[in-house]
Amino acid sequence: MAVPKKRISKSKKNSRKSQWKRKALRQAQKALSLAKAVFSGKAQGFLYPKSID
Known part of the structure; x- marks a missing residue:
């Protein structure tokens, strides 16, 4: 039988x-x-291709 998870406190949620x-x-x-x-x-x-003229 499925059991609901415990609630996470607001402070822990905000911290994460x-x-x-x-x-980010x-x-x-x-x-x-x-x-x-x-x-x-x-x-x-940083290597990037330079345009060939």
């Missing part, structure tokens, strides 16, 4: 949610920084 959002924000900042570096031509350690 904020941790997830913080992680950090990844977004890294991606934006990398994009800026690639567009400015200052990217080091």
Whole structure:
């Protein structure tokens, strides 16, 4: 027989949610920084195909 799971407290739920959002924000900042570096031509350690003229 199925048994319902215990409730998670608001503080625990908010803590996990904020941790997830913080992680996502950090990844977004890294991606934006990398994009800026690639567009400015200052990217080091990132390989991308250059246009062949």
